[in-house]
Amino acid sequence: MTEKITAVKGMNDILPQDAYLWEWLEARVRSLMQRYAYQNLRTPIVEPSALFVRGLGEVTDIVEKEMYSFEDRLNGEQLTLRPEATAGVVRAVVQHNMLYEGPKRLYYTGPMFRHERPQRGRYRQFHQMGAEALGFAGPQIDAELILMAHGLWQSLGLQGVELELNSLGQPKERLEHRQALVAYFELHKGELDEDSLRRLHTNPLRILDTKNPQMQELVNAAPRLIDFLGADSMAHFETVQAILSANSVAYRLNPRLVRGMDYYNLTVFEFVTDQLGSQGTICGGGRYDYLIEQLGGKPAPAVGWAFGVERVLELIKSQGLAPQGQVPDIYAVVPEMAQLPLAMKTLVSLRAQGLHVQMHSPGQSASAVAVAAEPGASSASSAPSEPAWMQLGSMKSQIKKADASLAPYALIFGAQEVLEGQVTLKALRDGVGEQRKMPLGDVSTWAKALQCELNRTAD
Numbered sequence: 001m002t003e004k005i006t007a008v009k010g011m012n013d014i015l016p017q018d019a020y021l022w023e024w025l026e027a028r029v030r031s032l033m034q035r036y037a038y039q040n041l042r043t044p045i046v047e048p049s050a051l052f053v054r055g056l057g058e059v060t061d062i063v064e065k066e067m068y069s070f071e072d073r074l075n076g077e078q079l080t081l082r083p084e085a086t087a088g089v090v091r092a093v094v095q096h097n098m099l100y101e102g103p104k105r106l107y108y109t110g111p112m113f114r115h116e117r118p119q120r121g122r123y124r125q126f127h128q129m130g131a132e133a134l135g136f137a138g139p140q141i142d143a144e145l146i147l148m149a150h151g152l153w154q155s156l157g158l159q160g161v162e163l164e165l166n167s168l169g170q171p172k173e174r175l176e177h178r179q180a181l182v183a184y185f186e187l188h189k190g191e192l193d194e195d196s197l198r199r200l201h202t203n204p205l206r207i208l209d210t211k212n213p214q215m216q217e218l219v220n221a222a223p224r225l226i227d228f229l230g231a232d233s234m235a236h237f238e239t240v241q242a243i244l245s246a247n248s249v250a251y252r253l254n255p256r257l258v259r260g261m262d263y264y265n266l267t268v269f270e271f272v273t274d275q276l277g278s279q280g281t282i283c284g285g286g287r288y289d290y291l292i293e294q295l296g297g298k299p300a301p302a303v304g305w306a307f308g309v310e311r312v313l314e315l316i317k318s319q320g321l322a323p324q325g326q327v328p329d330i331y332a333v334v335p336e337m338a339q340l341p342l343a344m345k346t347l348v349s350l351r352a353q354g355l356h357v358q359m360h361s362p363g364q365s366a367s368a369v370a371v372a373a374e375p376g377a378s379s380a381s382s383a384p385s386e387p388a389w390m391q392l393g394s395m396k397s398q399i400k401k402a403d404a405s406l407a408p409y410a411l412i413f414g415a416q417e418v419l420e421g422q423v424t425l426k427a428l429r430d431g432v433g434e435q436r437k438m439p440l441g442d443v444s445t446w447a448k449a450l451q452c453e454l455n456r457t458a459d
């Protein structure tokens with residue numbers, strides 16, 4: 001046997017029964033985005049490495065150790081598989097001068113890549129859906145985005161998702177806070193771990209984000225940024241909170257919430273749950289008023305969020321909120337080859353009415369294919385027999401398959417009834433009606449009735 005090739009570690013296949021859930025969630029999010037008038041934007045998965053180094057900040061975890069960067073051997077370009085999408089969205093907005101016509105509300109979905117240690121809820125290829133509002137300065141847009149995400153959890157029926165909120169203020173306010181922070185940690189240098197010592201002068205704010213339990217007390221008592229915010233920043237933050245409160249959206253102020261990228265200012269937020277182990281953040285976002293300028297655009301404010309599709313789906317599944325998998329409306333039973341062409345023509349008409357139809361067809365194992373392909377294989381068997389694909393299976397075995405498919409109906413193309421110009425529609429579950437003969441000459445009439453009954457829409 002030839003050796004098998006397996007997927008790259010931390011990068012998952014999404015198999016059909018799960019992919020069905022993905023499509024369902026994506027459709028829900030798309031509809032939500034449209035209700036809030038956000039438009040879809042699709043950017044490349046590969047971007048110039050400089051985009052992320054400049055956009056996310058050189059001393060962030062992502063840029064320091066998580067990026068899949070490589071040189072294009074054909075032309076020497078330095079490229080990176082995107083670890084997040086905001087930088088790419090901003091690049092596209094600047095490149096196409098999209099804010100020229102006015103502010104933009106955008107959303108995206110797709111794979112992201114980070115070289116992290118794979119574990120539950122943390123993968124090397126993972127997926128985000130995100131929304132970005134560019135060109136808006138007011139706190140009402142921060143609130144709009146938070147309401148949108150909150151509305152998504154609500155419409156999915158998710159329980160136990162909490163909103164954490166903070167304000168990072170403006171660069172000048174952060175600088176003053178940073179000086180106070182460095183002075184404080186200098187005083188307690190002996191209590192800092194290796195990571196924090198390294199960050200003390202490069203990115204002291206990130207020390208506040210430490211997960212080291214031994215440093216929690218120290219970090220809790222550190223100077224708080226909120227105490228350094230000026231009147232404008234406070235008014236912005238308070239307006240966001242007022243809108244959330246008016247909408248009965250509960251939130252917890254978390255002065256230690258700093259987020260992993262350098263580009264944030266003013267409002268930052270995360271939706272967290274304690275039901276996913278240590279990977280409990282399902283969605284994160286905030287305002288990034290200086291990123292557009294930093295990436296070469298005309299200065300313009302912006303705010304956005306992204307949620308992790310894998311984590312949200314895991315939560316949906318663990319709370320029993322996932323819809324039933326894909327089930328056909330009709331399973332077509334065709335016991336003999338002679339009826340097959342007419343049967344397939346009928347099924348095409350049913351599908352045109354929006355019905356989901358699965359046709360019975362015998363499976364063949366790969367080893368049987370290999371045997372058949374061997375020279376002399378068929379002549380070796382004594383009696384000449386019809387090829388395997390002609391043996392469609394008995395009526396009984398096909399009905400069994402129909403039952404196992406969970407389809408509410410079987411449509412049976414028996415030789416005798418087809419001769420009479422009819423086909424049998426057999427109810428397989430309780431409550432979907434009797435066994436009936438349907439005319440083959442007038443498929444669209446009864447197909448329309450089925451379409452209504454099963455809630456399908458035609459093309």
Ligand code: ATP
Nearest residue numbers: 116121122123126260281282283284306307308311
């Ligand atoms: P974490 O603190 O869990 O590392 P993060 O702050 O790095 O998250 P963001 O960059 O804000 O995450 O991305 C937004 C969301 O994308 C996260 O809240 C999470 O749901 C999801 N996410 C981030 N990294 C991964 C990953 N490696 N695997 C799966 N989902 C992820």
Ligand code: MG
Nearest residue numbers: 061114116260
């Ligand atoms: Mg991370």
